[in-house]
Amino acid sequence: MTPSLTLILGGARSGKSTFAEQLAQERFRQPLYLATAECTDPEMAARIAAHRARRGPHWRCVEEPLDLAGALQASDPACDGVLVECLTTWLANVLVKEGEAAVATRRQALLAALASSPRPLILVSNEVGLGIVPEYPLGRQFRDLAGWLNQDLAREAHAVAFLVAGLPMWLKR
Amino acid sequence: MTPSLTLILGGARSGKSTFAEQLAQERFRQPLYLATAECTDPEMAARIAAHRARRGPHWRCVEEPLDLAGALQASDPACDGVLVECLTTWLANVLVKEGEAAVATRRQALLAALASSPRPLILVSNEVGLGIVPEYPLGRQFRDLAGWLNQDLAREAHAVAFLVAGLPMWLKR
Amino acid sequence: MTPSLTLILGGARSGKSTFAEQLAQERFRQPLYLATAECTDPEMAARIAAHRARRGPHWRCVEEPLDLAGALQASDPACDGVLVECLTTWLANVLVKEGEAAVATRRQALLAALASSPRPLILVSNEVGLGIVPEYPLGRQFRDLAGWLNQDLAREAHAVAFLVAGLPMWLKR
Numbered sequence: 149m150t151p152s153l154t155l156i157l158g159g160a161r162s163g164k165s166t167f168a169e170q171l172a173q174e175r176f177r178q179p180l181y182l183a184t185a186e187c188t189d190p191e192m193a194a195r196i197a198a199h200r201a202r203r204g205p206h207w208r209c210v211e212e213p214l215d216l217a218g219a220l221q222a223s224d225p226a227c228d229g230v231l232v233e234c235l236t237t238w239l240a241n242v243l244v245k246e247g248e249a250a251v252a253t254r255r256q257a258l259l260a261a262l263a264s265s266p267r268p269l270i271l272v273s274n275e276v277g278l279g280i281v282p283e284y285p286l287g288r289q290f291r292d293l294a295g296w297l298n299q300d301l302a303r304e305a306h307a308v309a310f311l312v313a314g315l316p317m318w319l320k321r
Numbered sequence: 322m323t324p325s326l327t328l329i330l331g332g333a334r335s336g337k338s339t340f341a342e343q344l345a346q347e348r349f350r351q352p353l354y355l356a357t358a359e360c361t362d363p364e365m366a367a368r369i370a371a372h373r374a375r376r377g378p379h380w381r382c383v384e385e386p387l388d389l390a391g392a393l394q395a396s397d398p399a400c401d402g403v404l405v406e407c408l409t410t411w412l413a414n415v416l417v418k419e420g421e422a423a424v425a426t427r428r429q430a431l432l433a434a435l436a437s438s439p440r441p442l443i444l445v446s447n448e449v450g451l452g453i454v455p456e457y458p459l460g461r462q463f464r465d466l467a468g469w470l471n472q473d474l475a476r477e478a479h480a481v482a483f484l485v486a487g488l489p490m491w492l493k494r
Numbered sequence: 495m496t497p498s499l500t501l502i503l504g505g506a507r508s509g510k511s512t513f514a515e516q517l518a519q520e521r522f523r524q525p526l527y528l529a530t531a532e533c534t535d536p537e538m539a540a541r542i543a544a545h546r547a548r549r550g551p552h553w554r555c556v557e558e559p560l561d562l563a564g565a566l567q568a569s570d571p572a573c574d575g576v577l578v579e580c581l582t583t584w585l586a587n588v589l590v591k592e593g594e595a596a597v598a599t600r601r602q603a604l605l606a607a608l609a610s611s612p613r614p615l616i617l618v619s620n621e622v623g624l625g626i627v628p629e630y631p632l633g634r635q636f637r638d639l640a641g642w643l644n645q646d647l648a649r650e651a652h653a654v655a656f657l658v659a660g661l662p663m664w665l666k667r
Contacts (some may be wrong), residue, residue: 155660159450159624275658277505278332279452279625279635287453295408295507295659302659310658311447312483313330313468313475315492317663332623334641344501451505452625460626484626485656486503486641488665 151268155296155305156316157275159206163314168272169203170233175268176229181209182219184238211240217257228267235301236274236294242291251293262268262304273298275310324441328478329489330448330471341404341445342376347473348441354382355392357411378481386414390430393438408474409447409467410455416463424466428473436476446471448483497614501651502662503621503644509660514618515549516579521614522575527555528565530584550610559587563603566611580640581647582620590637597639601646608650621646621656 154171158164167202181203187193200209208227208304212219223230232238242251263268277295281287302308302320309316327344331337345352354376360366373382381400385392389411396403415424435442451470455461475481475493482489504510518525527549533539546555554573558565562584563618569576582631588597608615623641648654648666655662 155659159448159452159468160454161465161472163449180523195334210333236358275451275505277451277507277622278623279505280628281506281638282453283630284456289451292507295505298506298659299509302661308659308661310663312492313328313471315475315481317483317490317492318661319658319663330622332625334625334638334645336621336645448624449626450624455626457629464626469597485665486501486644486654488654489646490656490663490665 149250151265152307153262153265153268153305154268154270154307155301156272156309157183157302157319159275159278162311164272164274164311165199165233166202167309167311167314167316168233168270172229172231173268175270176227176242177206178227178229179207180223180227180230181207182216182223182230182232183209183211184213184216184234184241186211186213186241191202201203203217213238214245214254217254220258220261220269223267228266229270230265232272234272235297236273236276239294239297240290243293244265248289248293252259255297262301271301271305272300281291324438326435326438326478327443327480327482328440328471328474329443329445329482329484329490331484332448335484337447337484338372338406338443340482340484340487340489341406341443341477345402345404345443348443349400350379351400351402352380353396353400353403354380355385355389355396355403355405356382356384357389357407357414357416359384359386366450376458382463383406386411387418387427390427390434390459393431393434396440400440402443403438404443405445407445407447409449409475412467412470413463416466421462421466428470432473432477435474444474444478446474497611498653499608499611499614499651500616500653500655501644501647502616502618502655502657503648505621505624508657509632510618510620510657511545512548513655513657513662514579514616514661518575518577521616522573522574524575525553526569526573526576527553527568528562528576528578529555529557529586530559530562530578530580530587532557532559532567532587560591560600563600563607564610566607566615573613575616576611577616578618580618580620581643584624585640585643586636589639594635594639597604601643602616605646605650608625608647617647617651619647637659 156164156168308320309318329341438493481493502510502514655664656665
């Protein structure tokens, strides 16, 4: 039996992280937090510290901005579940640092790693396609790639929630 | 028993106002319309006049761009329900005119006023976090504050609807 | 009995097209694809070719960027259902090429053509109002017109779905 894959979608400040962490607390005794954001400035450092304090000491934490498939495969076997946050930041990292061709390769590797994960997973990702067309080409390209990635993840997921103002709508469950 | 608090969320031109006014017409005999938008230009004046004509003469109307908590507490006791439109405009007013520190203070006062309201309330607010990351810092700051405000309001509310194309999805009820 | 009108709403890369095509495949033996996008550059040509290949040879295809009402009325009587993609591109075409006054006229004609259609219809349209306020006036104007159009279409439609990551939420059915 494949362990469960849950996808939490939502806009900026929609309560995705808090909701996903609560799910992980309920489901996992020894959760692993797999962070894709890099700590590049004091604002980000403060946000990461606040997240850590909220989660509590029994969480393990790994940071991996690019090789998400590898990080999932290498993750500590003592952990009984993984929360990945967030896929949209990971996509932006790969697109900006490695280019569009790398997105396709890494996405395939990620989808394979998700399908063969020995542990249940909770993924957090941003919905970014509900505004008007971005003015600049990178914005349009990123919006396309993010939308396609979310479709791929939703297809693989056993459960998908879309959050607005902290409240979930379950699209699949 | 606390009077009911209903939050109506949606994007621009999603039919939030019309839906909220219909709810208020159904529920209140003598509704108060508490407007946060200021009449600063002819386009706005025309829009406000059209809203008034649509609502009809039995509505009372108060305008308050900043001190929403005070306006709620001072509202005419003859009114048996209040429609506040909209919270996102109020947030923008406070942020631009008084700064980010004032947002925190006024938000606390607003949440306290909502919790102690002697009358049922219907609040209208915009969901603004579902596009790509804004290019300019004020846009990002406003988007964060608007999302957190909506989460706070949704937590307090007894019922929350998210509107798309004039049609409600009830997230809480 | 009026033939059914189904509206498929969603953001960019939300899976609207694929979902709408699957509905049309299930419902129509001889579907007509009514495209509003013009083939103006190689990227668009490639996308149109990919769409055609996906749909298969039994589809008929008509392109009409502006006179959508006329194209619906003139459509091949041998077809037993029409998929229109997409209304937001049509709106942008009319606004940019003919101006705002033409939008009102063509929208009225479109709504009349939808109401009197002898064939079932599936319409695809973008939700664009869930980001922050656009910086430039044309962006704000387009966002308003697109939101009002979606409300008009949703009011006429017998069924309305809102897609996120390829998954439908039925707002009306």
